[in-house]
Amino acid sequence: MPQPTARLMDGTALARRTISAAADRAAEITRRTGTAPCLATVLVGEDPASVTYVRMKRNRCEQVGIRSLHVALPTTASTAELVDTIGALSADPAVHGILLQHPVGPHIDERAAFEAIAPEKDVDGVTMHSFAAMGFGLPGFVSCTPGGILRLLDAYGVELAGRHAVVVGRSPILGKPTGLLLLGRDATVTYCHSRTADLPAHLARADVLVAAVGRPRLILGEHLKPGAVVVDAGYNPGNVGDVDFDSAAARASLITPVPGGVGPMTIAVLLEQTVHAAGRQLGVPATA
Incomplete structure (x- = not known):
């Protein structure tokens, strides 16, 4: 069996730091x-x-x-x-x-x-107002899982401008907004889905791959471009993602585990956005 060579993107550790900062901000709002x-x-x-x-x-x-x-x-x-x-x-x-x-x-x-x-209370980023804000790059709340994915990519220094990102999945709260956020960061984005012809050919061109289709181990290491960054946002019974972890880790440069990758960041972004929403509604500006 191929030995993992990719570096793990630790969502649990990043979520812990994000939640800690949100707790400090929540305490400030409550105090004031x-x-x-x-x-x-x-x-x-x-x-x-x-x-x-x-x-x-x-x-x-x-x-x-x-x-x-x-x-x-x-x-x-x-x-x-x-x-x-x-x-x-x-x-x-x-x-x-x-x-x-x-x-x-x-x-x-x-x-x-x-x-x-x-809209000002849509901290899960699920309304059409929030979707439009993501599409136009305007202030607003992002869908939590896509927002968590971008935070992970940033934390690990993944350059998105000019890179080819492939998103496998087109749900309105995961696949579609993920692509919008990546496009807003100057990535070239390809959406793939259940009716995409020759999926492996698209995967082979991905510098950054986001799997969000809900099909266990759909994506194998042999499908990937060497050195690709792989974000597995799928979660299936048995703690299995949409990516075959062992084979993908032998070919990728960075990869998220399942569990412990995207999942913790989803909740962290939800809590962070709730605190931000409270600050705006209560008139407590964020401190520098």
């Missing part, structure tokens, strides 16, 4: 205003994975000094009920960020629910 930053989480139904994710996010909020407000709706909740719930949170001045845990069920119009989130 008497109000702690607040993240509202909304969960429809009792899907075990979603329940676990929300609990994990709420626990991290507590560690950072963010107040957590949880709203649980039954599986039978309608689109109108969910939209009304989110609308009330958007209008509540005590709530600074809103996270709708998805998926929400096939009977609900998820896009309508996302759009009920006030």
Whole structure:
């Protein structure tokens, strides 16, 4: 079996530093205003994975000094009920960020629910307002996983300008915004997906590869350009990513592990953006 030669991109360590800085900022906001930053989480139904994710996010909020407000709706909740719930949170001045845990069920119009989130509270970066801001390079909240990916690339000194980046996946909260953020950093971006012809040919040209398609070990080391930077944003049962780690690590220069790569940074960016949202809404400018 090929021996790994790539350097690991440690998302756990970077997330720890990001969260520490967010905690300091949250403490400053609380001290200056008497109000702690607040993240509202909304969960429809009792899907075990979603329940676990929300609990994990709420626990991290507590560690950072963010107040957590949880709203649980039954599986039978309608689109109108969910939209009304989110609308009330958007209008509540005590709530600074809103996270709708998805998926929400096939009977609900998820896009309508996302759009009920006030743009200034869209700390998960899921609204059309946030997507447009990412596309135009304007201030706003980024989608958390794509934002975490960019932070990892920056932390490891990956130059993006002029590089060929290939994003495998086109979901509206992961693949598409990742490509927009890379394009905003002057990378040349190719999107690939389930209908892409000759995927290996595209992978072979990638200086930077982001795998975000949700198919275990779809991408093998033999598909990669030697020295490529590989970011595996896939997560499949059994702690398996979209990239075959062992073969890819023997060919790449940098690679993220699964778990411990992109995942920790997703939560870190969520917490950081919640604190930033609170600072703006409470009138506490960021310190230099």
